[in-house]
Amino acid sequence: MKTVAVTKIGSLRDPDPAARGRIGLVDLPEPALGPEDVRIRVAYAAICGSDPHLAEGFFGTDVPIGLGHEISGVVEALGERATRNGLRVGDRVAGNFLRFCGTCDPCREGAQQFCRFVQEYNRPGMAETVTWHESQVYRLPDAVSLLQGCLLEPTSVAVRIIDKTRMRVGDRVAICGGGPIGQLVLQLAKRHGATALTLIEPIAERRAMALRHGADHVIDPVGEDQAALAAGHTADRGYDIVIDASGSPRAVRGLLDLAAPGGTVVYGAMYPEDYELPLNLSDYLYLRELTLTGVFVSPYAFPRALQLLPHLDVEELTRAVYPLEDAAEAFAVHVSGAHPKVVIRCNELAGAEA
Ligand SMILES: [Zn+2]
Ligand SMILES: [Zn+2]
Secondary structure (H helix, E strand, C coil): CCEEEEEEEECEEEECCCCCEEEEEEEECCCCCCCCCEEEEEEEEEECCHHHHHCCCCCCCCEECCCCEEEEEEEEECCCCCCCCCCCCCCEEEEECCCCCCCCHHCCCHHHHHHCCCCCCCCCCECCCCEEEEHHHHCCCCCHHHHHHHHHHHHHHHHHHHHHHHHCCEEEEEEEECHHHHHHHHHHHHHCCCCEEEEEEHHHHHHHHHCCCCEEEECCCCCCHHHHHHHHHHCCCCEEEEECCCCEEEEEEEHHHHHHEEEEEEECCCCCCCCCCCCHHHHHHHHHCCCEECCCCCCCCCCHHHHHHHHHCCCCHHCCCEHHHHHHHHHHHHCCCCCCCCCECCCCCCCCCC
């Protein structure tokens, strides 16, 4: 089964071609269909900002490393006991690349993100098919195309980020990073009643995209004075909620200073393993009582992401589509930053974009 994989560990951005990581198509065996499993013929798999980190060896260095966790597709086969959610062959679906076992201590304590067996069904979805446990699979609403449906997983991450902010209607909100997660969080925060909604992003097209989707203000952190503009946009009070969706050590440096006293800062991205944020405990935690938190994965968020997906405008996140055979080129385009999101078409399925 053709699968997109990391075939050589290294940074995809390394200027030296000999040291650069490599993405290619490999042939991996299709897993057996267990009695509670669902086999999905994959329509689309989106490239995630975390995928280049996998190429750098963040989760292991044994190649090939199969990729793809933001997928949509059509049910091709069902195990004999995969009947609990009424799935049928031919259903259009998306889902969670992680299966939470439901049995280990964290799962039973309401913290599935720490499931001890979470990797068992984590299978590469940038492939001709993916085989998941039925608990991972969600049927797409009629109003959501397969192309839009591959954004269910990133939408679930955006939902979980908003959950972690404990945002109240009317809170002042700043988002750092205008990639797909930042843009989805922006649309959700807008729907949730955010005020002074500000996107901080160096790429002009992404700032413009945010303004088209409800941002009240945008800041270019490279060409403009971020702290002064943020103070102006919040009448010197700071933001109740500050969200990082950039994952960039350079970008997160000034974020704590944007938060209002008593505010919450959510680091909603993946960060370099060796990066340490300087934190003055007296300033930020004693005097200002900030709450700092992060997001690993997104349990409990998929049903709400599915409710929200038909109401989000994801057209600009689904414009760059490449066939499976051109996966290496698709990744090169992804790391170039030319498009906010790059999608791989894994199979030609009838009516997939409708
Ligand atoms: Zn992702
Ligand atoms: Zn578990």
